[in-house]
Amino acid sequence: MKNNILLYVTIVNVFSFNIYSQKEKFYVTDKISDKYAYVDVIKTYERVAQKGYKSVDLFKKLGDSYYFNAKLDKAAEWYCELFAMNTDLEPEYYYQYAKSLNFIGQNDKANEILEKLKQKSGAILEKKNRNLR
Template identity: 80%
Template sequence: MKNYIFLYITLVAIFSFKGYPQNSKFYVTDKISDKYAYVDVIKTYERVAEKGYKSVDLFKKIGDSYFFNTELEKAAEWYCELFAMNTNDLEPEYYHQYATSLKFIGQHDKANEILEKLKQKSKVIAKTKNQK
């Protein structure tokens, strides 16, 4: 009989404490969100660029943010800025992302031109690897 009472008390204790930590986590999360403000990083980067600061890294970040959030019109705009600065040292994925965003906004000729540059660049990379 004592074993059944002990088992019953143990089970009640386990099931009553099971929900407790979940409620406290929500409470902590609510308190943390009151202390910190949300910062829109894309808008901050855009303001920095509008003030005249230009860098390859900045344009990559803005373009990637819009590209991966499927706002391809804005991505094309920022990739255009990126390619206007420098096209020699860019990774191949930027050529592809720029061409994809250009095709989305209807500039197929320019997109094909960018893809042609990507083909030429990949041929040069392949030649340098073969020479080593």
């Protein structure tokens, strides 16, 4: 009986130690990865754009990065580049560009963008209604 109890205690101790050591390993790994995980993406994208690379995806990422960090003046600059390349974009880009333009005081241009958004939204709704029939 004492041998069985001693065996159970030993088994429980081994499993407890094993679980504890696994948790500790994950914790150390997480700490190490936190140290190297941060990269300033906005600065990297800006360097790429300054070297002359232009793409819709790059300008979307730059505009969104500044927009969602409440730097609407910089967002307006990159959304302007985006709309110069392509005007067939998702509706949220029209709204974000218009809001950024309002922030920097270009209200007339912002109203033009909002009109385009209304037209685009109307066309999307009309297309969805045709598909439902």
